[in-house]
Amino acid sequence: MAGGLGCVVVLSAMLLGTAGAEQRYLWTDEEGMPHFTKDAPGKSISYQMVTVPDGIDWRRRPAMSPEVPAERKLSSQELFKQVSGSVVWVESETKDWAAGKSTSYGSAVAISDDLALTNCHVLGSGQGTLRVGADKENSTEDVELAAADFDADRCVLHVKGLKLQPVRGIRLINNLDVGETVYAIGNPRGLRRTISQGLVSGVRDLADARFVQATAAISPGSSGGGLFDTRGNLVGITAFTLAESQQLNFAVPAEDFWK
Amino acid sequence: MAGGLGCVVVLSAMLLGTAGAEQRYLWTDEEGMPHFTKDAPGKSISYQMVTVPDGIDWRRRPAMSPEVPAERKLSSQELFKQVSGSVVWVESETKDWAAGKSTSYGSAVAISDDLALTNCHVLGSGQGTLRVGADKENSTEDVELAAADFDADRCVLHVKGLKLQPVRGIRLINNLDVGETVYAIGNPRGLRRTISQGLVSGVRDLADARFVQATAAISPGSSGGGLFDTRGNLVGITAFTLAESQQLNFAVPAEDFWK
Amino acid sequence: MAGGLGCVVVLSAMLLGTAGAEQRYLWTDEEGMPHFTKDAPGKSISYQMVTVPDGIDWRRRPAMSPEVPAERKLSSQELFKQVSGSVVWVESETKDWAAGKSTSYGSAVAISDDLALTNCHVLGSGQGTLRVGADKENSTEDVELAAADFDADRCVLHVKGLKLQPVRGIRLINNLDVGETVYAIGNPRGLRRTISQGLVSGVRDLADARFVQATAAISPGSSGGGLFDTRGNLVGITAFTLAESQQLNFAVPAEDFWK
Numbered sequence: 001m002a003g004g005l006g007c008v009v010v011l012s013a014m015l016l017g018t019a020g021a022e023q024r025y026l027w028t029d030e031e032g033m034p035h036f037t038k039d040a041p042g043k044s045i046s047y048q049m050v051t052v053p054d055g056i057d058w059r060r061r062p063a064m065s066p067e068v069p070a071e072r073k074l075s076s077q078e079l080f081k082q083v084s085g086s087v088v089w090v091e092s093e094t095k096d097w098a099a100g101k102s103t104s105y106g107s108a109v110a111i112s113d114d115l116a117l118t119n120c121h122v123l124g125s126g127q128g129t130l131r132v133g134a135d136k137e138n139s140t141e142d143v144e145l146a147a148a149d150f151d152a153d154r155c156v157l158h159v160k161g162l163k164l165q166p167v168r169g170i171r172l173i174n175n176l177d178v179g180e181t182v183y184a185i186g187n188p189r190g191l192r193r194t195i196s197q198g199l200v201s202g203v204r205d206l207a208d209a210r211f212v213q214a215t216a217a218i219s220p221g222s223s224g225g226g227l228f229d230t231r232g233n234l235v236g237i238t239a240f241t242l243a244e245s246q247q248l249n250f251a252v253p254a255e256d257f258w259k
Numbered sequence: 260m261a262g263g264l265g266c267v268v269v270l271s272a273m274l275l276g277t278a279g280a281e282q283r284y285l286w287t288d289e290e291g292m293p294h295f296t297k298d299a300p301g302k303s304i305s306y307q308m309v310t311v312p313d314g315i316d317w318r319r320r321p322a323m324s325p326e327v328p329a330e331r332k333l334s335s336q337e338l339f340k341q342v343s344g345s346v347v348w349v350e351s352e353t354k355d356w357a358a359g360k361s362t363s364y365g366s367a368v369a370i371s372d373d374l375a376l377t378n379c380h381v382l383g384s385g386q387g388t389l390r391v392g393a394d395k396e397n398s399t400e401d402v403e404l405a406a407a408d409f410d411a412d413r414c415v416l417h418v419k420g421l422k423l424q425p426v427r428g429i430r431l432i433n434n435l436d437v438g439e440t441v442y443a444i445g446n447p448r449g450l451r452r453t454i455s456q457g458l459v460s461g462v463r464d465l466a467d468a469r470f471v472q473a474t475a476a477i478s479p480g481s482s483g484g485g486l487f488d489t490r491g492n493l494v495g496i497t498a499f500t501l502a503e504s505q506q507l508n509f510a511v512p513a514e515d516f517w518k
Numbered sequence: 519m520a521g522g523l524g525c526v527v528v529l530s531a532m533l534l535g536t537a538g539a540e541q542r543y544l545w546t547d548e549e550g551m552p553h554f555t556k557d558a559p560g561k562s563i564s565y566q567m568v569t570v571p572d573g574i575d576w577r578r579r580p581a582m583s584p585e586v587p588a589e590r591k592l593s594s595q596e597l598f599k600q601v602s603g604s605v606v607w608v609e610s611e612t613k614d615w616a617a618g619k620s621t622s623y624g625s626a627v628a629i630s631d632d633l634a635l636t637n638c639h640v641l642g643s644g645q646g647t648l649r650v651g652a653d654k655e656n657s658t659e660d661v662e663l664a665a666a667d668f669d670a671d672r673c674v675l676h677v678k679g680l681k682l683q684p685v686r687g688i689r690l691i692n693n694l695d696v697g698e699t700v701y702a703i704g705n706p707r708g709l710r711r712t713i714s715q716g717l718v719s720g721v722r723d724l725a726d727a728r729f730v731q732a733t734a735a736i737s738p739g740s741s742g743g744g745l746f747d748t749r750g751n752l753v754g755i756t757a758f759t760l761a762e763s764q765q766l767n768f769a770v771p772a773e774d775f776w777k
Binding site for chain 3: 077079081189193195196197218219
Binding site for chain 1: 334335336337338339340343447448450451452453454455456476477478479500506508
């Protein structure tokens with residue numbers, strides 16, 4: 001993959017047959033939620049310029065794996081053994097005239113042997129190199145953006161350089177019970193496949209999108225990681241946390257990536 | 260209810276036959292604990308002036324619901340279904356000459372069809388409008404202060420405009436086991452009926468009062484919400500958290516509202 | 519114990535037959551991890567000078583209690599009853615020319631009736647008084663440093679003035695499952711024997727040492743406390759947490775104190 005994410009983004013936008021690419025401002029509001037806007041945020045807010053293709057589409061739309069049924073509940077150890085292999089490492093290296101080279105870490109979750117869901121804000125400016133893999137050592141740069149809806153922070157990566165381990169099933173949001181146990185697995189602060197446990201607190205409408213709220217601990221670097229139910233179904237992609245709060249954490253519903 | 264909480268406080272103070280009302284300083288110490296003091300706090304600490312009636316009393320003292328017995332343990336989903344309806348939304352709008360209108364959110368827990376326990380510091384300055392309900396849309400301004408002990412941060416609301424769903428039982432503090440599982444349900448950051456799980460760490464004497472310490476996550480707006488045991492009994496009213504710490508959270512014992 | 523920790527450190531260094539004592543800089547990096555270095559940290563970082571004996575050794579090496587087997591799982595209440603008595607209070611009073619007297623609180627875990635494991639950074643500068651006990655009221659100053667490896671933050675206290683309650687067993691790190699439930703018990707913010715629950719996220723190599731990563735909540739003052747598995751085995755000594763994160767917490771493996 002020559003030229004890094006920037007080229008990939010433009011290329012995939014063309015492959016998708018969309019009208020083209022545009023520049024967006026990526027920034028985080030005071031509550032902690034990321035936004036991609038066409039206009040610059042307020043003066044005191046720092047932002048990043050991002051190259052964004054229009055619309056969302058899949059070059060190769062995978063089937064949505066059916067939900068693993070309720071009776072097949074796993075212990076927290078079994079769950080980690082069975083699903084953590086689907087959570088991959090995402091490293092985005094950005095070259096900047098002023099600040100030099102900066103590397104950010106995030107997560108993604110495999111839904112087939114070559115497609116992985118993540119949050120778009122994990123991918124950085126689109127001006128550097130993107131690496132995906134089990135960890136830093138076992139990773140590939142042969143990655144393209146397969147689909148993207150930046151407004152909803154839903155991005156799909158096509159990982160060609162590695163064979164991924166897909167999740168067991170996708171949980172439908174209408175079946176979700178408030179109070180049920182969930183697990184977050186991601187790479188917070190670069191700590192590979194960190195697992196935490198919590199409860200679902202509901203599905204919330206925030207900024208024109210719906211999110212699963214849960215208390216399972218996440219931290220910077222968990223973005224793009226998986227929120228799983230006790231059967232190992234993927235519930236959502238852990239996206240952000242409210243600032244100055246205790247585990248008011250939010251995930252983009254996995255199901256919504258097939259919208 | 261014309262005139263908002265300020266009038267109510269004075270009115271209920273008269274109804275209670277107490278000597279009158281006084282002004283107190285409401286502020287939070289560096290650890291995060293709220294205080295209502297007669298003297299101003301130190302220079303660098305921001306505070307709010309609050310109209311406070313003397314003493315604590317009930318205009319209509321409800322029976323204290325007996326504890327649901329130990330064998331009737333609920334799953335976290337069942338618990339949410341059975342008790343979350345007792346946790347109500349409290350919105351306090353304050354008009355201020357300097358700062359204009361500000362709205363703060365909190366929680367309260369119903370113990371009968373028209374009485375709800377909360378923390379006094381949720382009620383704001385007593386100079387604006389108070390709304391109570393299931394959420395912002397389904398709420399009433401027909402609310403009065405039924406009883407108050409500001410020193411202990413225990414306030415009881417008489418909600419006349421709505422029929423409340425009382426909790427199933429009140430847990431006696433002497434029966435509480437350190438290490439047992441508890442759930443917090445409240446409206447942190449305005450997120451209606453958010454549930455979290457944790458363990459009881461003990462009953463602590465702090466600043467001349469006793470509090471239940473537990474690790475169930477709470478955040479600003481959880482104040483006045485409920486801490487429940489695994490049978491759905493109300494253990495306490497979630498009141499504050501220690502600053503710069505991980506879930507060192509404290510609740511006013513529910514039982515102490517009947518002192 | 520006349521003269522406090524400073525004298526003890528020198529004395530025990532001599533008793534251990536090591537080459538002597540040296541001065542180290544104790545400071546915390548931007549991630550939150552404590553270090554004892556021979557050179558001063560960067561200009562903007564505050565530090566404490568600490569008297570450090572060379573090497574690690576035991577004056578009286580206790581047997582390592584075998585692991586309690588997997589089938590003897592305890593509830594969180596039973597666990598607290600059985601193991602919390604092994605977690606002791608550590609108070610270190612430091613006299614400083616400039617700042618006057620300052621007291622810091624921490625934790626330690628008994629592994630025999632007179633030896634307790636802790637983190638070296640809990641012990642302070644070695645220039646004041648050290649007290650160990652069930653709490654502030656039931657404590658002794660008759661304490662010596664029995665062994666120390668400051669680079670690995672592993673210190674062992676010989677508590678002569680009190681009879682300690684040893685832990686039931688020591689968990690071997692190779693047997694640890696990612697995703698298994700663990701409990702932290704310590705004295706965060708001086709709150710005696712606070713218990714929290716979480717999951718193991720793995721064993722990590724950080725700064726030339728291995729640590730158990732877990733989500734059980736810890737806070738300042740938890741340092742030196744115990745991380746226990748569901749059978750009551752001591753897994754590790756809770757040492758530090760990553761800054762600006764949700765429960766990315768680390769413990770020194772208990773087993774490594776016998777290295």
